[in-house]
Amino acid sequence: MADHGAQACVTPIDVLATPPGGPRDAGITIRERRLLGKLLLRGDPHDTDFNDIVQRTVGTAPPITPNRCVFHDALAVIWLGPDEWLVVTPPGREDGLLDALAAGGVAVTDVSDQSTVIRLSGPRAREVLAQGCALDLHPRSFSVGSAAQSRIGRVRTTLWQVDDRPGYDLLVSCSFAAWLWTWLTDAGGEFGVRVEAG
């Protein structure tokens, strides 16, 4: 489990030491959402017991529709498969949630330290993603609450849209996070890139 209290926590993006800043009118803004909790849930969405426990602990039932996610109380529940979901929590909240879900008999695993999340937003975010992602991100097919597991810059990434700026959260495994970060700064170079501290 992630040790969030320690000052010594270093993420794969910290290692790059990208200085924050950039033009105010930048086309995209990137920021690492540091040390988020991530829980992997497995269960049968048609089992009422499973649904009830998730509803009671997470606050919302897991989305049954593929390629969707739901937001509730700073948590995001993302569809990964017909019996698999990812719950993304603010730093430090995963331990309590894990215990509550496990006590209810849900198959749940803490995968917080396997990956990190990069928030990509700004008016040109869609065009930057389009340079390395085969998904149709046009608002008619991908909007707030849409999620997908695909490839961005040849790296396996789970992404979901969080707002209409537009803003996307990109979940990428730690070993590829620095690659994706530098790929985003490169792909966004023509529009101007603003880096915010995590």
Place this chain on the structure above:
Amino acid sequence: MLLIDCPWCGPRDDAEFHYGGEAHTLRPADPSALSDEEFAEYLFLQQNPRGLHLERWCHSDGCRRWFNMVRDTATNRILEIYPMGELPRSRAGLAAWRDNWRRNSAAELNARNRGG
């Protein structure tokens, strides 16, 4: 580039998928009852057709679920995508399954007799 219609995620770029070999290869239930030639036939002989091929695919960079596909190896046209453990629903796909040499192979007869 192929556009593959994942049964769960919808149409995706083929780079997200992994090919899993020929579908419907039943493992013999009692391999020791087969001769070396018969087992080698099961293990090493591939259908390798010019035309319809029944094959397994996994959406490895997406939902990581397996499914079956009927694909024309000459044109890359995807005729049908159907769930694991089932047979093709299209007439052409079903005919490709029926006409495969494996249906009468010693390995498959062994699997059917023992496994039901």
